[in-house]
Amino acid sequence: MLLAQTTDSLTEVCIVGDDQELDFTCEVLFRLTGNDLVARAGGLVTAGLRILLILTVAFVATRLARSAISRFGTTMERRIQARLDRGEQRGTLDVARYRMRRFQRLHAITGVMRGVAGVIVWVIAVFAVLQSLQINLQPILAGAGLAGIVIGFGAQQLVRDVLAGIAMLIEDQYGVGDWIEVDQRIGQVERVGLRATSIRDLDGTVWHTLNGHVQQVGNLSQEWSRSMLDIPLALDSDVPSAKAIIHKVASDLAADPVWGDDIIGPPEIWGVQDFGPGGLSIRLVTPTKPMANWDINRQLRERLHRAFSQANIRMQGQLVEVGGMASGYPLLTRDHDDAGVARQHPRRRGLVPPGVGPLDRPPEQEAADLDEPVPGTRDQTTELRLERGREPRPD
Incomplete structure (x- = not known):
């Protein structure tokens, strides 16, 4: 009877979570002291130590991951500097622009890697802490999934810009100092970020373009x-x-x-x-x-x-057409009377250049030519004058 009562008390005091598991420290202290408060305090101390251990491991893992990534970045910087020194000795490389571009790209990539490593480690640590507290993770995961969907809809443009910026940096599409054409604008890249790129056009205006909006980009500064x-x-x-x-x-x-x-x-x-x-x-x-x-x-x-x-080689000249006449010269035209007899006027005898032919007659002679009837034709002006003279006049 006493043993059964002791077992019930132990289960009531030291049970942890929904799995009906007994806390080891709580069980030992309860059996040694028989005191509920001491057993519960021992269990809390054990849980706190477990959480502290998890956080310490997460902190150390984060520092180790970031240190490894920093060493990788330092190694790449030394290689880039050696390449810059060789290019400077040969005189085939714009050292200042190349250094700024390569180092900024390297720092951006290593920064992203450090951030991703830290996020992964601490997410695992948080779930481990919750698990150590015997908290059911299924509702939390369901809520986190729902929150992720909501945040994803609200911040999808931001995520799109950041992912596009990471891809652009890894592929080395352009860098600081490059001249690029994007969105029908030509300018020099002044800053490359994970979310946006800043370019200064020929007029001096600085344009900030979101990386996720860049569909096509032309680099005018690569190779040749x-x-x-x-x-x-x-x-x-x-x-x-x-x-x-x-x-x-x-x-x-x-x-x-x-x-x-x-x-x-x-x-x-x-x-x-x-x-x-x-x-x-x-x-x-x-x-x-x-x-x-x-x-x-x-x-x-x-x-x-x-x-x-x-x-004395001439360039292209402007061609002007006036009334269907190229270069200002009249084209050949013919008028026909009612009898079908062709009639040519001195001004309508074809393509006559200036200074040649009847176009350069004195004004008096040209007026006489205009009034002189051409053989085989009749003067319609006189007939019209006679017809107009027969019209009744109003009194």
């Missing part, structure tokens, strides 16, 4: 660029001579001590690119260093203008 210039010429230009002049000008620019460093390959003439009533164009292509193609195009235009002026 290409100077592509279409030179417009008149239709009657000597194309072989023009191509020879264009090639000579481009070759001289490539050999220039100032501009030649920006040209990394021989200039090429791809031929006649366009042909139409207004003229033709010849395409010149020159491989350049990144972002040097714009300056090379400006220099080519200036030098080609000077070379064409010296060689």
